Amino acid sequence: xxxxxxHHYGWAVAVTxxxxxxxxxxxxxxLIEPGVPTAPIHxxxxxHLLHRSAEPLxxxxxxxxVANVRASVVRATSAALDELGTALPGPIDTISLRAWPVHFxxxxxxxxxxxxxxxxxxxxxxxxxxxLGRERGWVVHTYNSKHVEEEARxxxxxxxxxxxxxxxxxxxPPWSKDHRTALAATIVVT
Numbered sequence: 001x002x003x004x005x006x007h008h009y010g011w012a013v014a015v016t017x018x019x020x021x022x023x024x025x026x027x028x029x030x031l032i033e034p035g036v037p038t039a040p041i042h043x044x045x046x047x048h049l050l051h052r053s054a055e056p057l058x059x060x061x062x063x064x065x066v067a068n069v070r071a072s073v074v075r076a077t078s079a080a081l082d083e084l085g086t087a088l089p090g091p092i093d094t095i096s097l098r099a100w101p102v103h104f105x106x107x108x109x110x111x112x113x114x115x116x117x118x119x120x121x122x123x124x125x126x127x128x129x130x131x132l133g134r135e136r137g138w139v140v141h142t143y144n145s146k147h148v149e150e151e152a153r154x155x156x157x158x159x160x161x162x163x164x165x166x167x168x169x170x171x172x173p174p175w176s177k178d179h180r181t182a183l184a185a186t187i188v189v190t
Contacts (some may be wrong), residue, residue, distance in 0.1 A: 001088060002189055003138070004096045004182035006145075007031065007125050010038035012082075015182035016088055022157070023167045025088055026179055029080035030124055036072040040065045041120035043113040056112070063108045066124075073128050082134055093132035096185035099142035100126045128162035143185045163187070 001024060006013045010032040016025040030040055045062040055067060085092060100123045107109055111120040130140045143151075153160040164183060168175035 001005055001090055001093050001094050001135040002094045002183035002186035006178040006182040013178035013182050015179055017186040019161045021187055031077045033072045033076045035070055040069045041111050041117050059109045077128055078132055092138055094139045094141055094189050096141045096143055097126050097129050100144050141189050149184045152187040155187055
């Protein structure tokens with residue numbers, strides 16, 4: 001089975017599909033434990049007053065917060081993926097995640113500066129999901145969120161609307177753009 005993820009800060013839509021692109025499972029999964037900052041770089045260390053409630057932390061203090069947040073993301077995401085894997089009728093073979101820059105800076109002092117601070121937290125979630133997928137033996141694929149649905153449509157041809165929009169009718173709501181994106185990500189793996 002193929003797992004597609006459309007993530008946000010702290011949570012994600014997870015859609016699992018069979019080889020014929022039928023939706024086997026769809027759910028919201030939590031990627032972080034409650035009470036933990038979901039975007040530590042952007043909200044705790046970023047340069048924009050609008051996004052933080054106090055003066056930004058210095059690099060060392062922010063690094064500690066980021067390490068604690070990352071540990072929380074590992075625990076929560078691991079539990080969510082284990083729960084999902086247990087609920088499915090068969091094993092997951094692939095996980096598809098939104099692509100991130102391969103050489104994204106790891107240094108906190110760099111991450112907190114524009115243009116990196118607006119993407120650093122999202123990249124962390126993708127990296128953790130990829131690491132946890134690999135630990136489970138899943139092949140990790142990445143996709144371009146702006147083009148993935150169009151790529152899936154080109155693969156599906158005449159079946160595109162049935163496959164990408166049909167689950168809303170057969171499964172009922174919710175079936176949002178996040179769901180379509182996650183499903184499309186499982187299709188472009190082929």
